Amino acid sequence: MKKIGIGLLALAALLGSASFALFYTHAGQDFLFSQGAAQMASVDIETFDGLEAMVCGSSSPLPSATRAQACIMVRAGEQMFVVDAGSGSASVLALNRVPLQHLKGVLLTHFHSDHIADLWGVNLNSWVAGRPQPLLVIGPPGVDRVVSGANIMYSQDHAYRVAHHGSDLLPPELGILRPQPIPLGLFFDYDGLAITAFPVDHSPIEPAYGYRFEYKGRSIVITGDTIVTDELAAAADGVDVLFTDALSQDLVEGIAGAADAMGMANRAQVLLDVLDYHASTESLGELDDRIELGQMILYHLVPPPLNGVTEQIFRRGLPSDAVISYDGMRVRLPADSEAIEIR
Ligand SMILES: [Zn+2]
Numbered sequence: 001m002k003k004i005g006i007g008l009l010a011l012a013a014l015l016g017s018a019s020f021a022l023f024y025t026h027a028g029q030d031f032l033f034s035q036g037a038a039q040m041a042s043v044d045i046e047t048f049d050g051l052e053a054m055v056c057g058s059s060s061p062l063p064s065a066t067r068a069q070a071c072i073m074v075r076a077g078e079q080m081f082v083v084d085a086g087s088g089s090a091s092v093l094a095l096n097r098v099p100l101q102h103l104k105g106v107l108l109t110h111f112h113s114d115h116i117a118d119l120w121g122v123n124l125n126s127w128v129a130g131r132p133q134p135l136l137v138i139g140p141p142g143v144d145r146v147v148s149g150a151n152i153m154y155s156q157d158h159a160y161r162v163a164h165h166g167s168d169l170l171p172p173e174l175g176i177l178r179p180q181p182i183p184l185g186l187f188f189d190y191d192g193l194a195i196t197a198f199p200v201d202h203s204p205i206e207p208a209y210g211y212r213f214e215y216k217g218r219s220i221v222i223t224g225d226t227i228v229t230d231e232l233a234a235a236a237d238g239v240d241v242l243f244t245d246a247l248s249q250d251l252v253e254g255i256a257g258a259a260d261a262m263g264m265a266n267r268a269q270v271l272l273d274v275l276d277y278h279a280s281t282e283s284l285g286e287l288d289d290r291i292e293l294g295q296m297i298l299y300h301l302v303p304p305p306l307n308g309v310t311e312q313i314f315r316r317g318l319p320s321d322a323v324i325s326y327d328g329m330r331v332r333l334p335a336d337s338e339a340i341e342i343r
Pocket residue numbers: 110112202205225
């Protein structure tokens with residue numbers, strides 16, 4: 001017994017000195033860092049036969065320390081799109097090792113700042129990753145104004161990058177955003193992937209689109225910002241996964257009441273104004289009763305729940321199996337199957 005005790009002590013001392021050497025010597029630090037650096041430098045190139053989505057931003061203009069603003073990445077084979085690029089979304093894509101060289105375009109649902117603020121970050125990161133064509137920015141009429149504004153705003157940044165890294169590494173023409181206004185309806189049909197734009201009601205913001213993706217018998221709808229309408233129900237009926245805008249009336253009214261009580265009448269009024277142009281949790285519960293739906297997943301959370309209590313309040317009215325998403329959450333829909341894998 002005594003011998004075992006001494007042996008354990010010796011082992012602990014040995015491990016202690018080994019971890020001391022790892023943390024406090026340059027060789028040890030370099031070894032540990034090399035393990036992490038490989039992870040930081042790599043991208044997720046795993047191929048998957050089916051339709052895949054990743055939440056690259058689950059929040060809204062109401063701030064969150066752990067969530068970027070609106071962004072959903074959709075991948076079908078070699079084709080990749082991002083729906084909206086709110087503030088922080090470029091970092092979430094990078095942190096989750098999304099291989100942005102495959103990015104074909106950013107689909108904008110509408111032009112509120114919480115959907116476009118990281119457009120240039122997504123452009124820059126995919127340009128640096130080696131995207132072989134200019135990044136398309138696809139959206140309702142008016143998208144050309146957003147894109148020409150972004151290209152002007154970042155024209156000096158663009159010039160600095162080319163001057164610093166050289167035009168062989170960063171071909172200048174691939175770093176300039178290219179607008180593509182689209183009408184409602186089917187606008188993309190290539191290599192098995194079909195994308196349709198449908199109208200949503202985010203009034204007074206017009207036009208505002210939602211998008212439906214179909215690939216190898218699987219489907220995803222992304223609403224952008226909207227209340228629940230018959231058009232939305234028609235677009236989402238029969239779909240495997242619905243990513244939907246979601247607002248908790250109880251939470252928004254609670255925050256507005258607190259702001260008003262503290263004399264912040266402007267803030268209170270702005271909060272109350274947003275109640276009429278997002279999908280309330282109650283209306284999402286009713287939508288779920290009306291349509292056939294594989295899985296409802298909430299993003300663009302108004303407000304983003306900060307803890308267990310606010311999440312419980314947010315769930316009021318929702319279907320019991322609705323998923324409140326988080327940044328980095330992935331959904332996989334294997335081809336020609338009914339499986340819905342959430343990681
Ligand atoms: Zn909006």
